[in-house]
Amino acid sequence: MSALLSVRDLGMRFGGLLAVDGVSFDVNSGQVVSIIGPNGAGKTTVFNCISGFYRPTSGQVSLLGKTISGLPGHKVARHGLVRTFQNVRLFRTMTVVENLLVAQHSRVDTNLLTGMLKTRAYRAKEAAAMERAGFWLDQVGLREVANREAGNLAYGQQRRLEIARCMVTGPRLVMLDEPAAGLNPNETRELDELILLLRAEHDVSVLLIEHDMKLVMEISDHIVVIDQGRPLAEGTAAEIRNNPDVIKAYLGES
């Protein structure tokens, strides 16, 4: 079985700085894969390369066998790979439900004429989009704030909304960049459950960057460790926990 996402020998150079060098890994469908590493290791750069925000200087990224490296971000998203950001990026002055409607842009009827005339097909697609938005608001428990401005939500709610906004696009793979940053232990636990729910019931794979080791170890099927742009280790949670190189990178030479 071929992997859902395969990253081969990824490299990203900014002038004289080699930020990512020779990173390779696979994400199989239904897997939760985490990328961990010390600050500045190049984790987010890997994310940006995969999601089309950077054009990698070397290597190849493919989704379901199709090469996506080098495509612009919005095309990558249309292939079924969406992401969240380290700092929440919602459409703050739009309402919660509008955030979810915008995300479905490529699934609704964007024809100007049919929209202007409100044809039956147009209305059906808008209604379907609204229904999907409602469904995902229920999934992340935000239905009661659906008509509030997204910028006014509590931080934890904003994080959940960002994940819901990814899910309404109907992705194959969601990439979450430090989803637990700034959450309290309770919220982190809820996030943990949410990620497992996504995988169990909605047939998506998850690629995760996270510093919360408890969360990572609990939910990851596979962990990739990166240090100074290079792959350091790869394996299951148990393997990584006992890997001497990883311990050294995190705790320093002793």
Add this chain to the structure above:
Amino acid sequence: MPGQLKGALFSAAVMLVLAVPILGIQITTEGSSVSLVGELHYAFIAAGLVFVFKLLERPLSTLLGMTHAANLLPSADRMATYRPAILTVLIVLAFIWPFTASRGAVDVATLALIYVMLGLGLNIVVGFAGLLDLGYVAFYAVGAYSYALLTEYFGLSFWISLPIGAGLAALFGFVLGFPVLRLRGDYLAIVTLGFGEIIRLLLNNWDELTGGPDGIGNIPKPTLFGLEFTRTAKADGNIPFHEFFGLEYSGTYRVIFLYLLALLLVLFTLFVINRLIRMPVGRAWEALREDEIASRSLGLNPTNIKLSAFTLGASFGGMAGCFFAARQGFINPESFTFIESAIVLAIVVLGGMGSQIGVILAALALTVLPELARQFEEYRMLVFGLVMVLMMIWRPQGLLPSKRPRMELPT
């Protein structure tokens, strides 16, 4: 309290500086000679008033129990239920009004409606999509010259030229937008500013086609189903409007007709834009304005979406231009200088970016007030600038900030 005193003194000083040239110097005519007489006491009275008001501002507002103007209006929910009724009444009044008003007033109102159209069009680009366009007048010019040239060279009527003019302006918007929309913020503003000037200079210097600075005259007025509003019919076998209905000839009919036509075009514009902002494309404009990176990560193509805003905005500018040419009967490049772009932009900012009602109010204010205060014409720009500065300090969101049409999810 000392802070308040300082603030009040400062405000009074500013008022004094502003008021001396406006109120303090009176122009008196004696026979044929004109002399300036300094009458500074008005300026001092004005400054004194400002001082007292600023000093008492806070005590007064607490005394009145914070009755802000907003609280005097019915709550938003009640407004929402009355909205359709209020709108209908306003529209009906707008249709009846010209028959009761003077010819001059109707004429000014027509001009105001042109600016409403322009403001609404630019609002798509600046207000909804968040793209600062300083060359909007270019599309206005394209529309106006489209009609003038199409009728001069091909004898096309206003009604045929109107969609063509709007279409050509849209085409110009598209062609300009394609290379330019990769730029952001300030860079975009500068390029559009340049584009506006290029169009004006082109019209000014392409003598053979556009008549250069002399412009194009004798542009026919719009007709009502082929009926002309002239004393005698210009086209063979045509009968003018007044003969058809057995009325005395009067120039007023034409003025009223033009007003009603402008009103219809404004209503059309409003209808289209109101649909657009509730459609996926409108949501995408706003999303892009809010956060381009997040929009891209969700599969929205920024270039296409910006281009759609730019093109649609331009088409309304073209429509307004077409109507302007028909109303004036004469156009030259002088009508399409940068100051027009600035005024239309001021209308959008003053009204509240993305707010339709706000833009309409601002357009009316900025075109009607200067007409009412003709004797202060020299100070027009001064006051204009002052108002903009004050707005930016106290109400940067505009007169009536936009309340987006919310797609409600029933809970």
